[in-house]
Amino acid sequence: MRLRSRVAIWCGKLACTLSRRLGKGSGSSLPGRVARKIDPEILSVMSGMVREKIIAVTGTNGKTTTTSLMAHVLTQAGKKVVWNRMGANLMDGAVTSFVQAAGKSGRLDADYACIEVDEMASVRVFPQLRPDCVLVTNIFRDQLDRTCEVDITCGQIQKAMQAVPEAKLITNCDDICSYTLAAGCRNPKLTFGIGERIADDMPAGTGESVFCPSCGCRLEYDFVHYGQLGVYHCPDCGLERPEPDMTVTDVAFEDGAYSFTLDGRRIESGAQAPYNVYNTLSVYTALCAVDGPREGFEQAIAAFDYGNNRECAYRIGGAHVQLYLTKNPVGFQQKIFLIRRDPKPKDIIIQINDTVLDGEDVSWLWDVDFSYLHEAGVASIVTVGTRGADMEVRLKYEDIASRLGRGIREAVEELTKRGSRNLYIITNYSGLYPTIRMLDDMQAAGKEGISQ
Amino acid sequence: MKVTIGHLYPDLFNLYGDSGNVQCLKQRLVWRDMEAEVCPLCAGDEIDFGKLDILVWGGGSDKGQALAVDYLRQIRQDFKDYVEDGGAVLAICGAFQLLGKYYQAGEDRIEGLGILDIHTERCDERLVGNLVLESPLFGTPVVGFENHAGRTIIGDCTPLGKVLYGRGNTGDGGYEGVVYKNVIGSYLHGPLLPKNPEVSDWLLERALRRRYGEDVELKELSDEAELRANRNMVERLVAGRKGQRPFFTPADSN
Numbered sequence: 181m182r183l184r185s186r187v188a189i190w191c192g193k194l195a196c197t198l199s200r201r202l203g204k205g206s207g208s209s210l211p212g213r214v215a216r217k218i219d220p221e222i223l224s225v226m227s228g229m230v231r232e233k234i235i236a237v238t239g240t241n242g243k244t245t246t247t248s249l250m251a252h253v254l255t256q257a258g259k260k261v262v263w264n265r266m267g268a269n270l271m272d273g274a275v276t277s278f279v280q281a282a283g284k285s286g287r288l289d290a291d292y293a294c295i296e297v298d299e300m301a302s303v304r305v306f307p308q309l310r311p312d313c314v315l316v317t318n319i320f321r322d323q324l325d326r327t328c329e330v331d332i333t334c335g336q337i338q339k340a341m342q343a344v345p346e347a348k349l350i351t352n353c354d355d356i357c358s359y360t361l362a363a364g365c366r367n368p369k370l371t372f373g374i375g376e377r378i379a380d381d382m383p384a385g386t387g388e389s390v391f392c393p394s395c396g397c398r399l400e401y402d403f404v405h406y407g408q409l410g411v412y413h414c415p416d417c418g419l420e421r422p423e424p425d426m427t428v429t430d431v432a433f434e435d436g437a438y439s440f441t442l443d444g445r446r447i448e449s450g451a452q453a454p455y456n457v458y459n460t461l462s463v464y465t466a467l468c469a470v471d472g473p474r475e476g477f478e479q480a481i482a483a484f485d486y487g488n489n490r491e492c493a494y495r496i497g498g499a500h501v502q503l504y505l506t507k508n509p510v511g512f513q514q515k516i517f518l519i520r521r522d523p524k525p526k527d528i529i530i531q532i533n534d535t536v537l538d539g540e541d542v543s544w545l546w547d548v549d550f551s552y553l554h555e556a557g558v559a560s561i562v563t564v565g566t567r568g569a570d571m572e573v574r575l576k577y578e579d580i581a582s583r584l585g586r587g588i589r590e591a592v593e594e595l596t597k598r599g600s601r602n603l604y605i606i607t608n609y610s611g612l613y614p615t616i617r618m619l620d621d622m623q624a625a626g627k628e629g630i631s632q
Numbered sequence: 633m634k635v636t637i638g639h640l641y642p643d644l645f646n647l648y649g650d651s652g653n654v655q656c657l658k659q660r661l662v663w664r665d666m667e668a669e670v671c672p673l674c675a676g677d678e679i680d681f682g683k684l685d686i687l688v689w690g691g692g693s694d695k696g697q698a699l700a701v702d703y704l705r706q707i708r709q710d711f712k713d714y715v716e717d718g719g720a721v722l723a724i725c726g727a728f729q730l731l732g733k734y735y736q737a738g739e740d741r742i743e744g745l746g747i748l749d750i751h752t753e754r755c756d757e758r759l760v761g762n763l764v765l766e767s768p769l770f771g772t773p774v775v776g777f778e779n780h781a782g783r784t785i786i787g788d789c790t791p792l793g794k795v796l797y798g799r800g801n802t803g804d805g806g807y808e809g810v811v812y813k814n815v816i817g818s819y820l821h822g823p824l825l826p827k828n829p830e831v832s833d834w835l836l837e838r839a840l841r842r843r844y845g846e847d848v849e850l851k852e853l854s855d856e857a858e859l860r861a862n863r864n865m866v867e868r869l870v871a872g873r874k875g876q877r878p879f880f881t882p883a884d885s886n
Binding site for chain 1: 647648649652655822827
């Protein structure tokens with residue numbers, strides 16, 4: 181290894197230690213930034229040290245879950261895996277995960293790398309990361325103030341794929357947007373998809389999924405799982421959803437979790453949401469693509485926590501508290517689906533912020549159909565956050581009563597004191613980690629209270 | 633009394649939650665015990681402008697706009713007659729641009745409807761961010777979110793308002809949007825109407841008076857939540873800035 185790369189890794193590691201000591205940030209991006217300053221090629225040096233395969237995960241929703249699920253399955257199979265466990269998915273975040281995994285000598289002891297990559301960052305990251313396989317989870321409407329339009333996101337990923345022509349591209353063929361994306365790439369391809377219904381009817385996706393990408397005619401859908409994911413065809417030019425290379429069958433939802441058959445294996449997962457069936461299927465498809473270890477896949481899945489330490493359940497006072505993260509319309513609609521499926525009465529706190537991390541434009545709240553909360557056993561809704569007032573207005577125009585709270589802590593305290601037994605908290609990104617810390621503290625304080 | 637709201641090309645022009653404008657108008661009629669009918673007018677549909685009281689047309693992607701051009705040509709004359717006759721229109725972003733003569737993107741020129749004497753030129757820098765404007769039409773500042781690469785030159789037309797925060801039509805922070813007869817064109821998403829109830833009611837009132845006579849008055853609604861959300865943004869973006877004159881006074885005439 182060049183001395184320069186070695187120094188870059190050392191300094192990155194030093195930055196990591198320092199930022200932790202000083203308590204400045206989580207250190208998920210700074211080490212990478214430092215290392216890159218010293219050696220701009222550091223990512224390609226380090227990715228070159230991975231012994232077996234490199235898998236990149238991009239797309240709109242489910243990147244973090246899919247990446248951690250992939251890392252989990254590979255680790256269970258005895259592989260050493262580098263992955264961005266902190267979810268920092270821009271260039272610096274990708275580099276940081278490698279820097280942290282490297283030893284003092286600067287050497288990397290890893291069989292696999294599973295790296296989550298932001299869609300818009302893929303153009304810069306892929307040429308250096310040189311993945312063997314790129315998994316695109318799905319393409320939904322996301323933070324439009326940053327990505328502008330779905331077509332632009334697709335264009336970025338296509339451009340990134342051109343830089344790594346050997347990499348296998350894995351896409352969700354139930355997603356017309358991913359289908360279009362893949363059609364514009366010359367890479368070797370593999371698809372996954374689900375041909376039997378796995379979710380109740382929820383509103384079909386908008387805009388990008390309506391028209392045939394090839395002839396412009398209106399597409400017809402046999403059914404839609406959620407968002408625009410479903411079985412489609414064009415009545416005019418004959419374009420149709422391809423038969424997926426990998427699929428799941430005999431999907432059952434029992435005792436709050438999904439089980440299904442995948443490549444002859446019966447999988448009993450802890451997945452509560454249909455999107456995690458997709459995430460699991462996509463991981464398996466990627467493993468097939470790189471000929472990775474699949475023995476023990478069932479056991480690994482059964483032991484996996486889909487909450488990623490992000491979407492956790494807590495007990496505070498007498499209340500069961502479920503935290504959900506939501507960042508875009510399809511994600512929010514899915515959380516409403518999950519809340520509605522819970523037959524017990526519930527209270528909901530919705531926290532909407534508009535920092536750069538969240539997207540400063542909150543108009544996406546109007547692309548969510550909140551009318552599904554009408555018959556969902558909702559006793560009360562409190563809205564909070566820098567755009568809590570916008571959320572209140574959004575619900576008002578659905579004739580759903582809510583109240584603007586002063587802050588999330590106050591809202592949780594008030595509801596739990598008032599005897600709420602079933603509380604859902606939905607937050608967008610910038611509020612997630614502060615809320616997790618707050619709920620951890622509140623839960624711990626409650627336990628102390630009991631033990632005293 | 634019944635108001636018919638035409639939602640133009642909901643399948644092509646539905647970026648950034650703009651369909652919320654339709655929902656907003658509809659609810660404000662329902663809350664006043666009036667009847668509201670929403671007609672989605674899809675690409676290729678026969679459009680009977682005589683039936684319409686308000687036409688809502690949202691922002692679209694570049695691809696969507698290009699697809700719409702042929703359809704627009706077919707409805708151009710009817711659309712123009714409707715506007716000249718005082719029909720109410722809300723046109724946001726891409727739709728605002730298409731009301732004009734053309735949209736110039738490098739070498740490519742997309743022909744607009746030419747209903748308004750305005751035109752748009754695409755620039756490399758995209759203008760993305762919150763915007764606050766004050767308008768002589770409304771007592772409360774108007775808030776929204778702009779996201780556009782086009783610079784719209786409105787010439788002698790009347791702007792919707794003066795920009796207090798943000799970039800506006802030409803990016804220089806001067807003016808935003810356009811008002812012509814009962815037409816409002818604007819770059820503002822948010823969507824525009826829910827946080828700006830006065831703008832909603834301006835459209836509703838004009839639509840009702842055109843159909844049912846000048847003495848129609850709109851019943852007051854409690855806009856507490858809407859104005860709270862509006863004020864939240866105004867205070868954050870404008871009120872705290874030093875040297876900013878109070879915006880609740882009517883706009884200076886000079």
